Amino acid sequence: MVLKNRLKEARAERGLSQTQLAEMVGVSRNTISSIETGQFSPTAKLALVICIALDKKFEDLFYF
Numbered sequence: 001m002v003l004k005n006r007l008k009e010a011r012a013e014r015g016l017s018q019t020q021l022a023e024m025v026g027v028s029r030n031t032i033s034s035i036e037t038g039q040f041s042p043t044a045k046l047a048l049v050i051c052i053a054l055d056k057k058f059e060d061l062f063y064f
Contacts, residue, residue, distance in 0.1 A: 003041045003062045007032070010054045010061055024053045 011021050011032075018032045025032075027046065034040035035050075042050065051058050 001041070001064065002038050003047075003064065004038060005035060005062050007050065007054075007061055008036045010056055011036075014054055016054075021050070021053065025049045 011018070016024075018036070019029045022029045022032045025046065026049070031040065031042075035042055047058060047062055051061055054061070
């Protein structure tokens, strides 16, 4: 099951590009793009790191 997300909106609120967010969390820009488009579900660890980087709660970014 793929997690749905509001990652693109949250990233835009912070004025970050996909590349900038990817660098902050230690993944490729392609990974961020794949998460945003629903092609890839992040691991629990990566989801947590993204939440911390964007200063958001898990439930604010990810849902089923």
